[in-house]
Amino acid sequence: MDFNDTPEEAEFRAEARAFLEQHLEPKNASAIRGREARKQTLEKAKKWQKVKAENRFAQITWPREMGGRGGTPMQQVIWNQEETKFDAPIGPFAIGLGMCVPTVIAFGSDAHKERYVQKALHGEEIWCQLFSEPSAGSDVAGLKTKAVKDGDDWVINGQKVWTTGAQFSDFGIVLTRTDPNVPKHKGLTMFIVDMKAPGVEVRPIHQASGGREFNEVYFTDVRIPDSDRLGEPGMGWKVALVTLMNERLAVGGSPGPDWQEIMDYARDAGTLSNSAFREKLADWYVAAQGYKLTKFRTQTALSRGETPGPENSIGKIITANHLQDICNSAVEMQDHYGLIVDKDKAPADAIFQESLMWAPGLRIAGGTDEILKNIIAERVLGLPQDVRVDKDKAFSEL
Amino acid sequence: MNFDFSDDQKFLREEARKFLSAKCTTAEVRAVLDDETMSHNEAVWQQIVEMGWLGTAIAEEHGGLGLGMLELCVIAEELGRALAPVPFASTVYFFAEALKLAGSDAQKAALLPKVADGSAIGCIAASEGPGAVEAGKLATEYKDGKLSGTKIPVTDGDIATHAVVLARDGAGVSLVLVALDQPGVTRTSIETIEPTRSHAEIVFDGAEGERLGAQGDGETLYNEVMNRAAVLLAFEQTGGASICLEMATDYAKERYAFGRPIGGNQAIKHKLAEMYVKNEVARSNAYYGAWALSTDAAELPEAAAAARIAASEAYWFASKENIQTHGGMGFTWEVDCHLYYRRAKLLAVQAGAPAVWKEKLVRALETRNAA
Numbered sequence: 001m002d003f004n005d006t007p008e009e010a011e012f013r014a015e016a017r018a019f020l021e022q023h024l025e026p027k028n029a030s031a032i033r034g035r036e037a038r039k040q041t042l043e044k045a046k047k048w049q050k051v052k053a054e055n056r057f058a059q060i061t062w063p064r065e066m067g068g069r070g071g072t073p074m075q076q077v078i079w080n081q082e083e084t085k086f087d088a089p090i091g092p093f094a095i096g097l098g099m100c101v102p103t104v105i106a107f108g109s110d111a112h113k114e115r116y117v118q119k120a121l122h123g124e125e126i127w128c129q130l131f132s133e134p135s136a137g138s139d140v141a142g143l144k145t146k147a148v149k150d151g152d153d154w155v156i157n158g159q160k161v162w163t164t165g166a167q168f169s170d171f172g173i174v175l176t177r178t179d180p181n182v183p184k185h186k187g188l189t190m191f192i193v194d195m196k197a198p199g200v201e202v203r204p205i206h207q208a209s210g211g212r213e214f215n216e217v218y219f220t221d222v223r224i225p226d227s228d229r230l231g232e233p234g235m236g237w238k239v240a241l242v243t244l245m246n247e248r249l250a251v252g253g254s255p256g257p258d259w260q261e262i263m264d265y266a267r268d269a270g271t272l273s274n275s276a277f278r279e280k281l282a283d284w285y286v287a288a289q290g291y292k293l294t295k296f297r298t299q300t301a302l303s304r305g306e307t308p309g310p311e312n313s314i315g316k317i318i319t320a321n322h323l324q325d326i327c328n329s330a331v332e333m334q335d336h337y338g339l340i341v342d343k344d345k346a347p348a349d350a351i352f353q354e355s356l357m358w359a360p361g362l363r364i365a366g367g368t369d370e371i372l373k374n375i376i377a378e379r380v381l382g383l384p385q386d387v388r389v390d391k392d393k394a395f396s397e398l
Numbered sequence: 399m400n401f402d403f404s405d406d407q408k409f410l411r412e413e414a415r416k417f418l419s420a421k422c423t424t425a426e427v428r429a430v431l432d433d434e435t436m437s438h439n440e441a442v443w444q445q446i447v448e449m450g451w452l453g454t455a456i457a458e459e460h461g462g463l464g465l466g467m468l469e470l471c472v473i474a475e476e477l478g479r480a481l482a483p484v485p486f487a488s489t490v491y492f493f494a495e496a497l498k499l500a501g502s503d504a505q506k507a508a509l510l511p512k513v514a515d516g517s518a519i520g521c522i523a524a525s526e527g528p529g530a531v532e533a534g535k536l537a538t539e540y541k542d543g544k545l546s547g548t549k550i551p552v553t554d555g556d557i558a559t560h561a562v563v564l565a566r567d568g569a570g571v572s573l574v575l576v577a578l579d580q581p582g583v584t585r586t587s588i589e590t591i592e593p594t595r596s597h598a599e600i601v602f603d604g605a606e607g608e609r610l611g612a613q614g615d616g617e618t619l620y621n622e623v624m625n626r627a628a629v630l631l632a633f634e635q636t637g638g639a640s641i642c643l644e645m646a647t648d649y650a651k652e653r654y655a656f657g658r659p660i661g662g663n664q665a666i667k668h669k670l671a672e673m674y675v676k677n678e679v680a681r682s683n684a685y686y687g688a689w690a691l692s693t694d695a696a697e698l699p700e701a702a703a704a705a706r707i708a709a710s711e712a713y714w715f716a717s718k719e720n721i722q723t724h725g726g727m728g729f730t731w732e733v734d735c736h737l738y739y740r741r742a743k744l745l746a747v748q749a750g751a752p753a754v755w756k757e758k759l760v761r762a763l764e765t766r767n768a769a
């Protein structure tokens with residue numbers, strides 16, 4: 001047992017590192033975490049994506065003919081580890097390259113791949129994921145947005161919600177209902193939609209945290225050519241599962257301040273010797289370390305060319321609640337002063353305050369705590385499934 | 399055994415609830431939230447003034463209603479439920495209580511009537527930087543009748559007419575009463591997690607002030623004021639936590655996923671049941687605090703600490719899990735969940751964070767066991 005790279009892995013790591021050093025600044029510990037990362041300008045992000053793509057560091061596992069490196073999943077992991085040590089603006093592409101474009105690659109035609117993949121890879125076009133609706137989030141298969149065939153086109157009407165990045169996206173993948181007369185999972189169809197098409201209206205939503213990163217998206221008689229369908233009509237759920245599987249791989253990571261940051265704060269504040277704090281700190285360390293080491297086990301499987309097991313699904317349950325707890329404790333340690341969000345006054349540039357407001361969103365986005373626990377219980381532990389009263393009824397009869 | 403409020407007090411609660419649910423809805427709270435220039439809701443404040451609530455626990459001779467602390471607790475709970483965006487807590491729980499506790503006859507006669515009729519807004523200024531307030535570490539100093547130093551944050555400090563300031567005074571620490579409309583006082587509003595209550599940094603530069611209580615009694619008096627405020631805040635917190643539970647329960651009944659109400663899932667049921675348990679623990683501890691407060695009981699320190707710890711935990715849990723129960727809707731500005739999440743945090747640190755009170759509680763228990 002060891003944590004060493006194999007000689008090939010070490011060589012790749014050195015190459016990645018050299019490339020990153022040439023193009024980016026290392027992270028300045030206080031400037032990067034939390035909301036700050038998401039505010040980095042779009043232009044800067046597009047530029048970095050282009051440089052990465054040109055040097056085949058953008059999607060390491062994609063085949064070379066698609067602009068990837070033809071590398072191993074382990075190399076992708078190594079790249080991610082190294083890239084996060086730098087001030088890399090990658091936010092706007094996570095959903096597109098992590099979830100949408102892989103779906104296009106899996107189900108799209110050659111023409112689609114030709115048209116969309118390179119532009120996305122080079123940071124020229126941004127994508128969003130249009131699944132959730134006001135009455136269909138956890139139960140996304142219960143969605144209502146309609147697509148009706150009309151000649152060679154489909155006509156889309158309905159509303160999506162909480163669509164991250166829709167306001168600056170060029171394209172999206174949209175899950176629609178094409179047949180209400182069959183059970184809900186069976187009447188869905190996925191399309192590529194041009195976000196600039198007539199009838200698409202994007203309205204940013206003001207978030208509880210104060211930002212405006214997600215949106216309502218309205219479709220009014222939006223025409224999509226049949227050629228922009230992904231998968232067969234009625235097979236949309238199967239297509240969506242591929243997107244969602246990629247989502248599980250895309251989320252996780254360190255979403256904000258962790259035990260190190262709160263320990264640094266406590267040291268500066270002279271409260272590190274407080275025994276109640278020390279006990280909590282130990283727990284935070286163990287949780288963070290447990291998650292990190294679990295990822296190492298996943299990487300070991302990847303490194304051997306195996307498929308990682310379901311242990312990966314613990315990631316977001318740990319990180320989101322952990323973040324909320326750490327930020328709450330940091331704010332309380334600052335006592336009355338902990339209320340202050342002014343960056344010039346609050347300790348650590350107010351990262352604890354900002355992440356305290358962001359953490360509730362993280363516990364909901366990409367599968368809520370409760371849904372993720374259901375998945376662990378049912379798919380990992382094999383416990384009996386929840387009663388699904390509507391599973392076999394035609395959608396129109398619900 | 400009669401561990402409950404009286405019929406009159408319950409009637410007061412009903413009246414207060416009726417008034418606030420008509421005149422202080424979340425629309426009134428949001429008016430302050432969405433307008434950076436608004437420190438509080440003046441219309442709501444004026445009506446509260448007119449009803450005489452500010453003088454609930456102020457003696458009639460000082461222009462108050464001459465009711466007791468139990469009545470004030472009843473009102474506090476309702477203000478907490480309504481998220482009232484007014485400087486009530488600062489003025490009544492902290493400022494007026496400090497005056498009642500430590501003021502000279504002349505100070506009481508000069509200021510309590512003004513609190514009662516709304517012409518004075520009070521605040522308490524103790525914090526100077528990150529971390530719990532420690533008397534030994536204060537930089538603000540009172541010398542030859544003048545006060546110098548910086549206090550941050552001061553809840554309602556930007557609109558208050560008067561402050562009670564914790565300051566170094568010779569070898570010890572004293573409470574100092576200061577009028578804020580004088581040349582030696584500079585105030586700047588500061589942004590916080592909870593924009594429906596305003597906050598300021600106050601710089602005193604040779605401001606005129608007079609001692610409240612004896613020289614050197616500052617720390618003891620401050621702690622006694624905090625005990626009183628802790629009980630009253632616990633009622634506000636319990637009120638807010640109850641609304642979170644009501645909101646979450648209503649939503650869990652009406653929101654459908656997978657063909658049935660989300661409240662049918664044990665993940666949600668147990669979450670709400672746990673909220674209920676925490677809320678009841680908080681409420682019972684708050685009642686005990688109210689008893690201790692209203693009878694001047696020797697148990698007040700531990701009763702206040704227990705009330706504060708339970709209420710802070712209940713409100714934090716209820717406010718965060720209320721968002722969670724609402725899913726993506728709960729994370730929008732337009733849905734009210736985040737208002738309670740913000741207020742829960744303000745109330746949890748305003749009179750010192752729970753960790754400080756846990757230490758106080760255990761110390762009080764030690765003293766009691768030793769006796």
Ligand SMILES: Cc1cc2nc3c(=O)[nH]c(=O)nc-3n(C[C@H](O)[C@H](O)[C@H](O)COP(=O)(O)OP(=O)(O)OC[C@H]3O[C@@H](n4cnc5c(N)ncnc54)[C@H](O)[C@@H]3O)c2cc1C
Pocket residue numbers: 095129130131132134135136137138139161162163164165214361362364365366367368369370371374386653654655656660663664665666722723724725726727729
């Ligand atoms: C910051 C953020 C970004 C997002 N970005 C996107 C995006 O880019 N694209 C997109 O399509 N969507 C996006 N979403 C939407 C997100 O996927 C949904 O909000 C989420 O799936 C929950 O759905 P819901 O909001 O409808 O909550 P609901 O499904 O109504 O859930 C409400 C509550 O009930 C619980 N619940 C529901 N079903 C069960 C069950 N069977 N057992 C136990 N508990 C249950 C939930 O856990 C939750 O606590 C985003 C959300 C957020 C907060």
